[in-house]
Amino acid sequence: MSGKSLLLKVILLGDGGVGKSSLMNRYVTNKFDSQAFHTIGVEFLNRDLEVDGRFVTLQIWDTAGQERFKSLRTPFYRGADCCLLTFSVDDRQSFENLSNWQKEFVYYADVKDPEHFPFVVLGNKIDKLERQVSTEEAQTWCMENGNYPYLETSAKDDTNVAVAFEEAVRQVLAVEEQLEHCMLGHTIDLHSSSKSGSSCC
Ligand SMILES: Nc1nc2c(ncn2[C@@H]2O[C@H](COP(=O)(O)OP(=O)(O)OP(=O)(O)O)[C@@H](O)[C@H]2O)c(=O)[nH]1
Numbered sequence: 716m717s718g719k720s721l722l723l724k725v726i727l728l729g730d731g732g733v734g735k736s737s738l739m740n741r742y743v744t745n746k747f748d749s750q751a752f753h754t755i756g757v758e759f760l761n762r763d764l765e766v767d768g769r770f771v772t773l774q775i776w777d778t779a780g781q782e783r784f785k786s787l788r789t790p791f792y793r794g795a796d797c798c799l800l801t802f803s804v805d806d807r808q809s810f811e812n813l814s815n816w817q818k819e820f821v822y823y824a825d826v827k828d829p830e831h832f833p834f835v836v837l838g839n840k841i842d843k844l845e846r847q848v849s850t851e852e853a854q855t856w857c858m859e860n861g862n863y864p865y866l867e868t869s870a871k872d873d874t875n876v877a878v879a880f881e882e883a884v885r886q887v888l889a890v891e892e893q894l895e896h897c898m899l900g901h902t903i904d905l906h907s908s909s910k911s912g913s914s915c916c
Pocket residue numbers: 729730731732733734735736737738748749750751752753754755778779780781839840841842843868869870871872
């Protein structure tokens with residue numbers, strides 16, 4: 716266990732109105748506003764947490780989902796360690812737009828290895844009775860698009876909100892560990908005549 720706190724930047728993307736700001740505010744301030752205003756540009760809040768013995772400062776970037784604010788949000792994608800692709804289970808269009816959000820992120824964040832980038836998908840507003848997207852459908856999309864973790868949340872009822880942000884941290888730590896493992900594999904390779912290096916890089 717490392718005693719040093721790690722600063723991780725996670726970014727919330729998704730259509731306007733799916734509940735990105737509400738998720739961030741629920742997680743950081745434990746408040747919910749049933750008449751929240753649309754975000755203009757980006758906002759961020761920090762929260763410290765411990766995941767699997769690692770101390771982390773999570774810097775959560777909340778972006779404006781409305782198309783007219785695109786040029787205000789995209790400059791902030793660079794340097795993100797994890798991207799939370801968010802839709803609302805009562806809004807089919809927001810689910811169908813997930814691929815566009817993923818592409819926008821990969822392009823503007825200049826992700827070099829999109830296949831291994833930690834995305835987490837959130838289906839928010841599960842407190843609503845009328846769903847337009849089933850759990851199975853969302854899980855299938857996640858499986859087919861990179862095997863991303865899928866979590867169903869409600870910022871209103873505080874369902875799975877902390878779990879979602881902790882999962883984001885776990886995904887980043889897993890990628891980091893894999894990289895360390897790869898580097899170790901290279902070091903061993905240099906001093907060994909066998910082909911025992913890691914197969915991950
Ligand atoms: N019932 C229900 N309503 C929610 C939930 N999360 C957010 N809302 C409501 O949905 C509306 C939009 O929420 P926001 O958090 O502002 O959505 P956003 O994704 O930040 O929207 P933009 O800033 O425009 O991108 C607000 O009226 C919220 O109160 C939820 O889990 N359940």
